Amino acid sequence: MAILAHQSGFVTLIIICGAVLFMIYRAKQGFKSEVRRVPGIDVIDEAIGRAAEMGRPVHITNGLATLYSATAPQTIAGLSVLNYVANMCARNGTPLITTIYVPETIPLVVQMYKEASMMADTPEWFNEYNIRYMSSHRFSYATGVQGVLQRERPAASFLMGRFMAEALIFAESGYLTGAMQVAGTASTSQTPFFVAACDYALLGDEIYAAGAYLSEDPIQMASIAGQDIGKYYAIILLLLGAILSAMGSDWLVNILKM
Amino acid sequence: MSFLKNREIPIGITLIVGFLMIITYYFGNAFPAVKTTSTIVQKWTVIVAAFALLIGLANITRIHVNHLLKRTKGQWMFSLWCLFIMYIMITLGLAGTTKHPGYQWLYTWVFLPIDATMYSSLAFFISSAAYRAFRARNVEAFIMLVSGFIVMLMNAPIGEIVWSGFPVIGTWIMKVPVVAAQRAFMITFVLGTVAIGIRTLLGYERGYLGREEE
Numbered sequence: 001m002a003i004l005a006h007q008s009g010f011v012t013l014i015i016i017c018g019a020v021l022f023m024i025y026r027a028k029q030g031f032k033s034e035v036r037r038v039p040g041i042d043v044i045d046e047a048i049g050r051a052a053e054m055g056r057p058v059h060i061t062n063g064l065a066t067l068y069s070a071t072a073p074q075t076i077a078g079l080s081v082l083n084y085v086a087n088m089c090a091r092n093g094t095p096l097i098t099t100i101y102v103p104e105t106i107p108l109v110v111q112m113y114k115e116a117s118m119m120a121d122t123p124e125w126f127n128e129y130n131i132r133y134m135s136s137h138r139f140s141y142a143t144g145v146q147g148v149l150q151r152e153r154p155a156a157s158f159l160m161g162r163f164m165a166e167a168l169i170f171a172e173s174g175y176l177t178g179a180m181q182v183a184g185t186a187s188t189s190q191t192p193f194f195v196a197a198c199d200y201a202l203l204g205d206e207i208y209a210a211g212a213y214l215s216e217d218p219i220q221m222a223s224i225a226g227q228d229i230g231k232y233y234a235i236i237l238l239l240l241g242a243i244l245s246a247m248g249s250d251w252l253v254n255i256l257k258m
Numbered sequence: 259m260s261f262l263k264n265r266e267i268p269i270g271i272t273l274i275v276g277f278l279m280i281i282t283y284y285f286g287n288a289f290p291a292v293k294t295t296s297t298i299v300q301k302w303t304v305i306v307a308a309f310a311l312l313i314g315l316a317n318i319t320r321i322h323v324n325h326l327l328k329r330t331k332g333q334w335m336f337s338l339w340c341l342f343i344m345y346i347m348i349t350l351g352l353a354g355t356t357k358h359p360g361y362q363w364l365y366t367w368v369f370l371p372i373d374a375t376m377y378s379s380l381a382f383f384i385s386s387a388a389y390r391a392f393r394a395r396n397v398e399a400f401i402m403l404v405s406g407f408i409v410m411l412m413n414a415p416i417g418e419i420v421w422s423g424f425p426v427i428g429t430w431i432m433k434v435p436v437v438a439a440q441r442a443f444m445i446t447f448v449l450g451t452v453a454i455g456i457r458t459l460l461g462y463e464r465g466y467l468g469r470e471e472e
Contacts (some may be wrong), residue, residue: 080465
């Protein structure tokens with residue numbers, strides 16, 4: 001029995017991790033990584049400002065992924081955006097409504113609200129009734145979020161996390177209420193719906209970069225640059241695979257199956 | 259107690275559990291003890307998450323009781339109905355498990371039809387979103403409009419009757435450009451997942467834990 005299972009996956013993981021850690025090391029040495037602007041993230045401040053001017057609340061939801069599933073990174077990325085949005089809303093005095101599908105995130109969200117109001121020195125901003133667990137059943141959750149969007153008419157709605165069929169229900173309900181919408185998901189089947197229905201959509205790995213991007217921390221930004229090295233690795237594999245396949249060789253395919 | 263105020267404890271737990279899962283995935287066959295530990299930790303996680311459902315129950319109850327007490331206009335009657343149905347389902351479920359006839363009746367004749375209705379409403383949302391997305395405002399939107407039109411005709415029986423080329427072109431669109439674009443997305447998602455995983459395990463990604471310590 002082999003000591004190491006999924007050898008090719010392990011090698012790939014080591015290469016990507018190595019690239020990210022190398023960029024983090026360089027950032028600690030003072031090297032500043034250049035990261036392209038992401039319009040979908042840059043516009044978050046504008047959306048919150050718009051809500052403040054209109055005197056309407058902001059809505060955010062982090063989707064379906066539990067914190068112990070393979071898709072948990074999407075929820076973690078969404079919670080990082082929520083943390084930023086909560087801080088900005090607390091500063092502006094704009095009510096923030098968070099709708100929840102995953103109950104284990106409730107304590108994290110409550111903590112974020114409390115800390116945001118404390119940091120902004122606006123204790124009156126913290127309102128526990130704005131943290132709303134809907135359901136852990138998809139369409140019950142969808143109904144609840146739709147109801148919040150229709151009744152409370154937020155001026156901005158952020159959909160950040162893993163979504164499935166309910167994605168379009170949220171996006172279209174937000175559109176009908178006139179909310180400025182920013183959405184991000186790593187579900188390939190739902191990204192087109194967000195692109196079609198929302199004002200801004202985070203594409204590809206942008207949702208994972210959102211927390212690091214918003215933090216403006218050079219070390220976190222460096223990890224985004226490290227991802228790009230992983231992309232070069234993927235491009236090399238793709239080109240090599242295409243050439244070898246055209247030549248009738250399945251050597252690379254067999255290597256990657258190991 | 260400043261240690262407890264900092265993020266070291268959750269980050270430390272994340273680091274240990276994260277590496278345990280990675281070691282199990284790649285070296286689990288060689289180290290059965292690690293695999294056993296990993297299985298136990300995963301069971302703990304499910305149990306802890308199940309308890310989190312009680313937090314959700316408390317959250318829903320508090321919010322809707324507040325609406326009832328305040329008689330919030332346009333809301334309180336829905337809150338009353340929500341609490342009534344929720345506690346009826348819980349009571350029946352606890353009284354005789356989910357096989358209780360009353361629970362089964364509510365589930366089959368109330369919950370499932372409403373659930374299917376919500377899912378069906380997607381058809382209307384897709385239509386309105388498609389109407390906005392398919393307006394030929396620029397070259398990209400025009401390409402999407404044409405592609406969408408061909409793919410729709412590929413799926414509709416009338417498409418093949420109008421022109422036998424629609425299914426051929428539609429299948430090519432779905433199998434070549436669509437798959438290529440989706441794979442590009444999937445590659446970037448995986449890279450992003452690894453990067454956020456490293457940041458989380460090493461404690462650089464702290465946004466999900468609330469504000470940074472001063």
